[in-house]
Amino acid sequence: MRTTLEDANDAYERGDFATARALYEALAKAGHANTLVFLARMYIEGRGGAVDLERAEALLDQAIALGVQEGLLQKAALFKARGDSERYLRSVRQAASLGSLPAEYQLAWCYWSGDGVRVDRERALGIMRAAATRGHLGAKIFLARRQLRNPLRPSDFFAGLFTFLAASVKGFYLALNDPDSDLLR
Secondary structure, three states, X not given: OOOHHHHHHHHHHHOOXXXXXXXXXXXXHOOOHHHHHHHHHHHHHOOOOXXXXXXXXXXXXXXXXXXXXXXXXXXXXXXXXXXXXXXXXXXXXXXXXXXXXXXXXXXXXXXXXXXXXXXXXXXHHHHHHXXXXXXXXXXXXXXXXXXXXXXXXXXXXXXXXXXXXXXXXHHHHHHHHOOOOOOOO
């Protein structure tokens, strides 16, 4: 027997976002905590209906109150959609402090690009190295590309090439088999 969650996921995969949204709404009302986050993303992106950032924020607050850590990272996405760099950075920092690998990677980018904070490339590189050490493929590729830009140091160049190729292959595999992996986000 199929569950409502399976039906909602199938509708989403088919691109029937209105049906998916209605099913996720029912699941959220029934107390399915993780559904709150997914439903909030739909409101942020306007999938299955109009964009509603206030509704998305309320859903994410509910999810966070229920202990769903992903809610913090998605709340950061909400603040980014609103153009609120300060609250975006605060949410990313909080999610990273709780061990969210995608948030750690995003935090590194905040320091690299100055998104909500003063540009600090050394701090960004330190955070990026930590994320790469924990397996984040985007962080590995970012660092490998920096090594590839230095052909005058062959050991750096070849280490960067190896890391870049290994991360690319693993990323391709995960994209096919586990596209929601934290190692990709």
